[in-house]
Amino acid sequence: MKKLLALTVLTASLSLSQTPDLSGVWRANLQKSKRMGPPVITYLVIIEQKNAVFNNRTKEEALQITETTGTWGQRGEERAVLSFFVNGKLKVGSYQGVPTEMTGAVEGNKVVVKAEVAGRPSNFTRTYELSADGKTLTMDEEGSNEGHPLHNTIILEKQDDAAGEPLRKPEELAGAHFKNVKTDSLKGLPASEFLDTMHYFSWSLGKNCEFCHVQHKMDVDDKKEKPPPGPGGPQGPPPQQ
Ligand code: HEC
Known part of the structure; x- marks a missing residue:
């Protein structure tokens, strides 16, 4: 027992x-x-x-x-x-x-x-x-x-x-998922990995997303802190359609 x-x-x-x-x-x-x-x-x-x-x-x-x-x-x-x-x-x-x-x-x-x-x-x-x-x-x-x-x-x-x-299923790529992604290497990332890159940008600068982006309008290029795409910049923001 x-x-x-x-x-x-x-x-x-x-x-x-x-x-x-x-x-x-x-x-x-x-x-x-x-x-x-x-x-x-x-x-x-x-x-x-x-x-x-x-x-x-x-x-x-x-x-x-x-x-x-x-x-x-x-x-x-x-x-x-x-x-x-x-x-x-x-x-x-x-x-x-x-x-x-x-x-x-x-x-x-x-x-x-x-x-x-x-x-x-x-x-x-x-x-x-x-x-x-x-x-x-x-x-x-x-x-x-x-x-x-x-x-x-x-x-x-x-x-x-x-x-x-x-x-x-494979995730949608950033180039298709978001409106305004111009850099080829970023276009080809799965959307969540693209956002990981954004979080890493913010983290490494010690700033929040609004340092480079207009709040709630991530696709616009209005901020001078948002670096232009491509090597050899600055190319200035492209015209908005
Ligand atoms: C150092 C500047 C910088 C910071 C900080 C930053 N971003 Fe970005 N973000 C960019 C650039 C540059 C692009 C455009 C990349 C391209 O065109 O290839 C972009 C593009 C984007 C896009 C695609 C926009 C669209 O709708 O087409 C999203 C979404 C986005 N960022 C979200 C964020 C979020 C969320 C944060 C904060 C966690 C953040 N970003 C922080 C520079 C920044």
Whole structure:
């Protein structure tokens, strides 16, 4: 009897420390979710969980979670990828093209990732909680975006694998997705990687997007700080049609 009890306690504590399986295709129930930013019609997520090399020098491996998010709204399709290790250790990765310190850990039945953008007042903590039946995943995000408070609660519902198709398709290229991209090398980037480049511009200058862009009108060339395209500039802004 005592042995059985010990075994029960042991397996219970083992299963407590196990990482919940978040993998699969998820779609947000937007009615139940609270989301900042422009409204979207569809919010789709694919989560993958697998072991990967955490430390290149020691070849130490750890569980890695990769969350690919796609939203469809007024601005068309927008994608973002967040990838982190779940071993409680800090690692500098890249999020939206910018160096970001990330620490992922299992806390009880939740997966928690804390992210901090190097040298900027931007950070977030995302908490993922799986329902007992494994069909609902609540993603709560709290933090600061360039000093502005950030809070999202997304209620995700499990989908068949086939529902992930729109997110597995190659992404639209920047040249087609945006109105005014003239540089050939930038035209050929997937739209989200193009935006990563923009985030990197901002981050490396320590300025926000409005340093080069007119707010909400990213396609106009009205600001002198927006460098003209092509090598050997300055060529001045091209005529607007
Ligand atoms: C250092 C200046 C600079 C900063 C800062 C900057 N951009 Fe840009 N952005 C550009 C230039 C230059 C282009 C045009 C590139 C081209 O024509 O090839 C551009 C183009 C764009 C476009 C395409 C516009 C369209 O609709 O056709 C978008 C979208 C964009 N930027 C978003 C952003 C966002 C979001 C940020 C902030 C995270 C940002 N940019 C920060 C210089 C900047």
